[in-house]
Amino acid sequence: MAVSPWTPPLQSQQWRSYSASAPVPARDPSFAQLTSDDVRFFQGVLGLGGVVTDDDLLAVANTDWMNKYHGKSKLLLRPRTTEQVSRVLAHCHERRLAVVPQGGNSGLVGGSVPLFDEVILNLGAMDRIVSFDEVSGILVCEAGCILEKVDAYLAERGFVFPLDLGAKGSCQIGGNISTNAGGLRLLRYGSLHGNVLGLEVVLADGTVVDTLKTLRKDNTGYDVKQLFVGGEGTLGVVTQAAILTPPKARAVNVALLACASFQDALTAFRLAKQELGEVLSAFEFFDRTCLDLVLKHHSAIRDPLPPEEDGAPPYPFYLLVETAGSNQEHDSAKWDAFLEAASAGEVVQNGTIAQDAGQAAGLWAIREGITESLAKNGVVYKYDFSLPVTDLYRLVEDTQQRIGPLGVAVGYGHLGDGNLHLNVSAPAYSDALRARLEPWVYEWTAQHRGSISAEHGLGQMKPHALRYSKADSAIELMASLKRLLDPRGILNPYKVLPDEADKRDATSKKQQT
Ligand code: FAD
Ligand code: 2HG
Ligand code: ZN
Numbered sequence: 001m002a003v004s005p006w007t008p009p010l011q012s013q014q015w016r017s018y019s020a021s022a023p024v025p026a027r028d029p030s031f032a033q034l035t036s037d038d039v040r041f042f043q044g045v046l047g048l049g050g051v052v053t054d055d056d057l058l059a060v061a062n063t064d065w066m067n068k069y070h071g072k073s074k075l076l077l078r079p080r081t082t083e084q085v086s087r088v089l090a091h092c093h094e095r096r097l098a099v100v101p102q103g104g105n106s107g108l109v110g111g112s113v114p115l116f117d118e119v120i121l122n123l124g125a126m127d128r129i130v131s132f133d134e135v136s137g138i139l140v141c142e143a144g145c146i147l148e149k150v151d152a153y154l155a156e157r158g159f160v161f162p163l164d165l166g167a168k169g170s171c172q173i174g175g176n177i178s179t180n181a182g183g184l185r186l187l188r189y190g191s192l193h194g195n196v197l198g199l200e201v202v203l204a205d206g207t208v209v210d211t212l213k214t215l216r217k218d219n220t221g222y223d224v225k226q227l228f229v230g231g232e233g234t235l236g237v238v239t240q241a242a243i244l245t246p247p248k249a250r251a252v253n254v255a256l257l258a259c260a261s262f263q264d265a266l267t268a269f270r271l272a273k274q275e276l277g278e279v280l281s282a283f284e285f286f287d288r289t290c291l292d293l294v295l296k297h298h299s300a301i302r303d304p305l306p307p308e309e310d311g312a313p314p315y316p317f318y319l320l321v322e323t324a325g326s327n328q329e330h331d332s333a334k335w336d337a338f339l340e341a342a343s344a345g346e347v348v349q350n351g352t353i354a355q356d357a358g359q360a361a362g363l364w365a366i367r368e369g370i371t372e373s374l375a376k377n378g379v380v381y382k383y384d385f386s387l388p389v390t391d392l393y394r395l396v397e398d399t400q401q402r403i404g405p406l407g408v409a410v411g412y413g414h415l416g417d418g419n420l421h422l423n424v425s426a427p428a429y430s431d432a433l434r435a436r437l438e439p440w441v442y443e444w445t446a447q448h449r450g451s452i453s454a455e456h457g458l459g460q461m462k463p464h465a466l467r468y469s470k471a472d473s474a475i476e477l478m479a480s481l482k483r484l485l486d487p488r489g490i491l492n493p494y495k496v497l498p499d500e501a502d503k504r505d506a507t508s509k510k511q512q513t
Contacts, residue, residue: 071114090206103175109459143174180230182455249324283416
């Protein structure tokens, strides 16, 4: 990589104001405007099919999954090879055209859509499986492969992808890696920081960085690929990945359990770790309001655990517990021990265990249907916190108390990972509700030593809130890395890093207190 001389600060947008909600930046005037010469250049590199200017297709690519963030890009590029990505970026770098890397556009923080006229670089046409080693379980694939398709490919060979999430039908491996997505089985398989063994990445100036090793161990200096795992498209464009995949479990058991309190849910988690031990593969939770929303918006789904007595109130908390092992008899004995311990202390009030794969999928459909149900119910203020598990649900209760009738706070998520998805459902976005929520919700999290983003990333929603979770020294190091790898700041501008003005505001606030 050629290290270019210092250029004016990256992310140099001027926030119109620092407010309780995400500030709206102004377009950075140092970025070039797209010209017809640029379009002709891209057509020469990608062919006519790889250069999209159709308004309807652009409207889709400019809008995020929640229909909350809207860009104004006039150009969508669909490269088919790494070389094409490299030539496109070299041109954008030279011309100082801003670029938004895009995968399946299922992200929940507005990271995959432009704010202004940034060129959208969608990796969806790069969807080849490059190789798979059935002994080591190491897969090499292009970034645009859709997660569900890769998982189906692996299933035919007796393996699974080490990540699973509700958007699997549309999200891409490159997007998963760039968000360091956590998902439903992180508890068992760990994070992508461990499972991604190698990457091919194209830097902002078109340089191709090849770390596409297929080795479990490789201590040869700095592990540079890790910068791009969770880099949210701000440091480079992921074009290929080598991923360690585990064998597909022969015995999978799924149960939905109901608890009378969040404290009981925590006790059940402790018991699950003790009794289910190494076969535990998911420990998810949701509250009753989430279940009500799923029942309301999915007519095919029935309440799997109606209260045992007529007229009794519904259970307030639900747990989806999954084990994945190699021996059903062995796992059944473990489940017996777990359920006996859990019912002995009335930790679990009611429960159902799936008898076959279809029933297991039915229970997962409830958990995975929550996000979509919330989207159908109105607008949603979405938060994704890491918190000490003991404090986790108190944030939902405190939020409801704080917002009163302005909205409904629900809590669900990956309890096994200490990851709460606090969602506030309301009929419409309103300044009044947002002002009740932010920055209070970030302050609450900082006071409890949590993280403002457990797995969704920062995107355009949270850069201004980064300082609640990260020390200034670490943020400055992030900014230095950004300057080194993307000296002209063309990759996913206005995202992830807080602006200099925001930092100044934070400093003056600290000095006042
Ligand atoms: P996009 O949304 O297209 O992009 C996300 C970010 O990655 C953007 O910043 C983009 O610029 C960047 N990017 C994309 N591709 C590349 C690339 N090739 N190179 C460089 N940068 C790139 N997330 C979780 O962590 N856990 C969950 O359980 C989960 N469940 C979800 C359920 C639903 C119903 C939905 C809608 C979303 C869910 N998500 C979850 C969020 C989202 O699906 C993940 O963040 C996913 O990893 C995004 O992948 P994508 O291909 O859609 O990326
Ligand atoms: C999940 O765990 C996803 O279902 C989405 O991370 C969470 O919608 C959300 O807040
Ligand atoms: Zn999640």
